[in-house]
């Protein structure tokens with residue numbers, strides 16, 4: 001073997017290149033994104049919490065949209081020893097974003113982009129405060145995912161993914177959407193990501209609490225018994241969005257909701273899955289965020305208020 005090659009190998013093992021993507025959080029959607037990124041040939045590491053050490057499986061069992069199951073070898077590490085990070089994709093539940101990122105304060109080199117992909121709103125601002133020297137990017141996705149065991153994931157619906165800047169520094173990182181698109185089939189960059197976040201919030205306010213309370217798949221919301229509730233939820237969200245200065249109509253929101261109901265008809269929403277498994281739901285970041293904004297503007301949102309209370313009582 002030529003000596004140059006040996007040297008090169010040595011260098012690689014002493015200073016391994018950071019993976020293209022480091023994912024924080026490996027729930028249903030995190031597991032599916034990690035699998036799709038790895039399958040697209042982008043090196044990926046998943047950072048887990050210490051409690052997963054005991055149940056760490058050798059690989060990730062991934063079933064793709066076409067029903068093909070594969071055991072994928074994806075590098076896994078622990079938040080306590082994060083290793084070198086090139087870019088961080090945070091895919092925990094909304095309520096876990098700040099607690100999961102906190103151990104990385106002061107350890108993540110300045111300039112490393114942080115991409116947030118969770119349901120709900122109000123979290124990105126807290127991340128910017130804690131990581132003032134990092135580009136912070138917010139994302140929304142409508143991909144469907146299910147987890148049926150430790151590191152057993154299924155991709156259940158091909159959706160859309162959009163990223164956009166939360167702070168000024170993030171504006172230079174539009175290329176991240178192209179890299180995600182290589183794995184997901186589609187992903188776009190939108191400087192007005194806040195509008196898309198609100199549109200997704202409307203979808204989650206409508207689909208998640210109703211499916212969780214009535215224990216139905218997303219598709220069942222197209223039945224007439226849900227028509228009034230869905231319409232009223234959209235009217236209330238549109239009122240609050242208009243107060244925020246965002247151009248929107250309740251008809252447009254309802255159209256978007258019904259499109260997702262149809263596209264994810266066979267899915268169980270994340271809130272349904274969380275309630276069934278006795279896990280904390282994302283109600284605070286979804287309907288809770290809407291209620292806080294409604295209070296700020298003095299707008300009545302009785303249907304969303306009722307759904308919020310019903311979920312809080314049951315969860």
Ligand code: KPL
Nearest residue numbers: 142207264267268269270
């Ligand atoms: O985001 C979702 C969720 O379940 O949290 C939708 C789009 C409603 C898909 O189920």
